[in-house]
Amino acid sequence: PYSVNLACSLPPVPCVTPPAAPSRTLQWDTDPSVLQLQADSELGRRTHRLGPSKITQVDFLPREVVSYCKETQTPLAAHQSEDEEEEEEVTEQKAGPENDLQEEEESKDTKEGHPRELTEEEKQQVLHSEEFLIFFDRSIRVMERALAEDSNIFFDYSGRDLEEKEGDLQGGSSLSLNRLFYDEHWSKHRVITCLDWSPQLYHPLLCSLSLSHLSPVSTLLSSYFQYPELLVASYNNNEDAPHEPDGVALVWNMKFKKTTPEYIYHCQSPVVSVGFARFHPNLLVGGTYSGQIVLWDNRSHRRTPVQRTPLSAAAHTHPVYCVNVVGTQNANNLITVSTDGRMCSWNLDMLSQPQESMELVYNKSKPVAVTGMAFPTGDVNNYIVGSEEGTVYTASRHGSKAGICEMFEGHQGPVTGISCHSAVGPVDFSHLFVTSSFDWTVKLWSTKQNKPLYSFEDNADYVYDVMWSPVHPSLFAAVDGMGRLDLWNLNNDTEVPTASVTIEGAPALNRVRWAAGGKEVAVGDSEGRVWIYDVGELAVPHSEDWAHFGHTLMEIRANHGDGEEEGPVELAT
């Protein structure tokens, strides 16, 4: 009689998979009598050589019983929570992290009663939500303006000492400081590379945009185009803060007293030129050091560009110092020129590749290293560029003579600024332009002759920028590296500036821009500060100024003609 040990396998019997219950190793559901039968049968009669056999031991983990662990912590709040509130609070919290903020809001709307506390988690969720950020951005803007306008309506003149009125009078000059725009975080240690005022609207009809579905605050802010009090400044990189974005553009507002920028934008490469995109009220175009053109949009609350051009050989690979939107409302292009002489024309809706591009080459020799570009008023085809060598060229975009046309020699150092005459009046002076250069001079030119009409030599340092007044025919502003802002009124004097002021601290002044109305001048310096100066009576043009300027020009030509050995070459226009 063999004791059938189930643990020991009988050789001819195949191994069967053991069951779930670890206690049995063989799935024998056999009746003991059957076993006995088998034992008595053939199987049983043979002598079994019993030997150890491998036992497959399988461990099955106990089945997981899914149990829900609800952690509820009653917030430590000082105020009452009704019974029904508590219940709802509990269910609310369980569903909290998974639910949409929207749903939470909705369920909260249905509840009434005393305000309850939100958990830290819920608060954080709210603070990170998109709609909160939009609300916050708008409301803070309004609030800051309200805080800044701190006119005390209750001020009692009889009872208190009057504070001395701070005058901004600077001697007898017509230039007086109005504002200083500077932001501790974004302006510090950055050089201002470019300035642009929001273009003035010429058609009042366009002002009445119907944006009634937006809240009043956003209607106010949705378009740059109608608000000439806006000024954009672009900034270089901050060497002291390598982790901050290299390129910054800030939009400042003249209208309100608050000292923080209206909009803050940044990008990865230093922004070397910036401008409000004419005909595109919400866009800001920036040219960067890397050659990329970036587009910021004030409708999106992102601070990074909404569009950028590719960094490819088809576009620009050198710093883009000139960005200009030219054309009309229906047909306009963005023209950009980089320092390797490449000019590209873009469609603002599609910045993935330029519509056309061309190398600016003079006389089939090497490309012009362009430092500045200007379009004469009303012209969308012909333009003027200044170069690093000091030469100025006229060029055209289309036509048989597309590319560089004429060369204008005169400057002995790189050209830093070009400005075409823009004041519209009884006499047309649109052929005139002024240029500034490292050679300490500002020169007056006409597109009709390739030598300067006149050279203004009152500066003792690099002249970094120059700009004609948009309203006065004989007035232009120039800034230099010694902190001087000069206003030249040629009808008054051509030897010295009519008004001059040295900016506080005498920083190098990089840019000067007249406001569209011609009454203010914005100056950007090397320390990241934008100074706004009011120009007084000097800036106001009178109708006889045009005729007067005509005479001034004749005098200039006459005097110049006497001094020159070889007369300037008259150019066919």
Next chain:
Amino acid sequence: MAEVEETIKRIQSQKGVQGIIIVNAEGIPIKSTLDNSSTVQYAGNVHQLLMKARGMVRDIDPQNDLTFLRVRSKKNEIMIAPDKDYFLIVVQNPTE
């Protein structure tokens, strides 16, 4: 998010600003630079006032809506910028 913090800190440090509170549409404070009890007090009261003011504006002209509310008192000024889902309260002492 850090920008929100930064902005609130900056406004808080401006001359005369005593406190900033952000409240949701229900009157529950989300963020505040004041202590808890003051926050709750301001939030609750402002909420009620806001509802009343908004109701008044709408009552007089249903097409109109409340955009800003300023409450000037002897000691300070409470400025409220309401919105659809939240409102921002800033308490300042303008003569400081």
